Amino acid sequence: MNTQFKKGILEMCILSIIHERDMYGFEVIDTLAREIDVNDNTVYPILRRLTGQGLFDTYEKQTNVGAPRKYYKITSTGEKKLKEYESEWRTFLQGVFKLLGGITHENELS
Amino acid sequence: MKTNYLRKLRGELEEFQARDSEIEDIINDYSQLYDDAKSTGKTDEEVIEMLGDPKQIAYDLLDTLKLKKEKGVKQKIIALTPFLSVIIFMILGVSYDLWHPGWLVFLMIPVTAILFTKRLKDGIIALSPFVSVVIYMILGFGFQLWHPGWLIFFLIPVTAILLSTRGKEIPVAISPFVAVTAFIIMGTYYDLWNPGWLVFLAIPMIGILYGNNVWKIIIFELSFITAILFYLYMGYIQGSWTYGALGFMLPVVVGIAFGEITITGWDGFKGKHGKKAFIMFSTIILAIAAFLTLGFALNGWAWAWQVFLAIPVMGIVISGKFKFTAISPFVAVVLFFSIGYFFNAFQLSWLAFLIIPMAGIIENA
Numbered sequence: 001m002n003t004q005f006k007k008g009i010l011e012m013c014i015l016s017i018i019h020e021r022d023m024y025g026f027e028v029i030d031t032l033a034r035e036i037d038v039n040d041n042t043v044y045p046i047l048r049r050l051t052g053q054g055l056f057d058t059y060e061k062q063t064n065v066g067a068p069r070k071y072y073k074i075t076s077t078g079e080k081k082l083k084e085y086e087s088e089w090r091t092f093l094q095g096v097f098k099l100l101g102g103i104t105h106e107n108e109l110s
Numbered sequence: 111m112k113t114n115y116l117r118k119l120r121g122e123l124e125e126f127q128a129r130d131s132e133i134e135d136i137i138n139d140y141s142q143l144y145d146d147a148k149s150t151g152k153t154d155e156e157v158i159e160m161l162g163d164p165k166q167i168a169y170d171l172l173d174t175l176k177l178k179k180e181k182g183v184k185q186k187i188i189a190l191t192p193f194l195s196v197i198i199f200m201i202l203g204v205s206y207d208l209w210h211p212g213w214l215v216f217l218m219i220p221v222t223a224i225l226f227t228k229r230l231k232d233g234i235i236a237l238s239p240f241v242s243v244v245i246y247m248i249l250g251f252g253f254q255l256w257h258p259g260w261l262i263f264f265l266i267p268v269t270a271i272l273l274s275t276r277g278k279e280i281p282v283a284i285s286p287f288v289a290v291t292a293f294i295i296m297g298t299y300y301d302l303w304n305p306g307w308l309v310f311l312a313i314p315m316i317g318i319l320y321g322n323n324v325w326k327i328i329i330f331e332l333s334f335i336t337a338i339l340f341y342l343y344m345g346y347i348q349g350s351w352t353y354g355a356l357g358f359m360l361p362v363v364v365g366i367a368f369g370e371i372t373i374t375g376w377d378g379f380k381g382k383h384g385k386k387a388f389i390m391f392s393t394i395i396l397a398i399a400a401f402l403t404l405g406f407a408l409n410g411w412a413w414a415w416q417v418f419l420a421i422p423v424m425g426i427v428i429s430g431k432f433k434f435t436a437i438s439p440f441v442a443v444v445l446f447f448s449i450g451y452f453f454n455a456f457q458l459s460w461l462a463f464l465i466i467p468m469a470g471i472i473e474n475a
Contacts, residue, residue, distance in 0.1 A: 041160065070139060
């Protein structure tokens, strides 16, 4: 699997989990690492890039210990991008499963 | 450890000329990530491994960084340099008939461009071919020291190693160059080709020092020292270097016993890194062989040094992040020197240096 492809999937996953609820940086890394084999140190640069592209907003929230944490919140542009990603990904997977002969009905994945 | 880690990251980001506000933002984020990771019970080493190498992070963040605006004065100097060079060249030529070595002023063009537009480290690395050529020319034309003056070209890979390699790995990385230099100087000036070659044993002896097992290190080093002493004793006292060489069976046996030496042919070069190491190793050997052949066979000491530029070029080509801009200083040096030297056209060949800024403009546009 090439690096660009992997990055794209990772971006979609990050958008998806922050869409579920607002998260702080380490929470994003930890959540991803528990579900998929991801190189932890690639996550923050992606978070920062997506924030720069206006897909996330950030805000600070006070914690019980130490300095306030930076939280990431998905924007409407981010939600739109996530939908695009999901649609592309589903189409792609349907094609792959068709080729593998595992799925015959197109809507089984949707 | 956290402070040290964040300081390194800050240093790497500053190298990229990131704006201060950007750096502060990233450092604050990494400070939080560090604390959060630490609060899960990870050790400092585990946290650092998780967050990644500061140099790599800075590279990964490069496309998200807002950079400081280049200082106007620097850009003006770069833009003016070609014109100033022509004016100075013409004055030197017309007024003082100093066409040669007046053409040297054209070196100002790439030198200022490199110094002012690149990261300082990259600038120094890119300058190393120019510095090497100038020193080599002075040694060659001035003192007829083409040989062993060519050793100055080791400055190119050694500079790159010193500025790009982690501190701990530097002695291992530069040891082959130091060994070759010591060997050539001992051989050339003191006719100590034998036992001068023993300096090459410094390469594995330094490499072994990076092991974790203290006893293993001691036994290995002792086996080398014993073999060297035996070789010298047999050679100088008994007059038999050949029998003395048998002493080197000792470190070989120790190596096999510890599993450090495996007789598996090219297996040592397998895998992604192994292939790269093999390519670099082959390039170095071929470059030295080509240089010596051209030097001795065609008396080409004055120009054959250019083959050494193949070493850093190959390093860049196989690094996986190939850009013509990165190799353009080396290409420019070859064109500049070859056109100037073989066609006696240094007055024109300086134009080759324009490749460097042009490549930069085209690739970064």
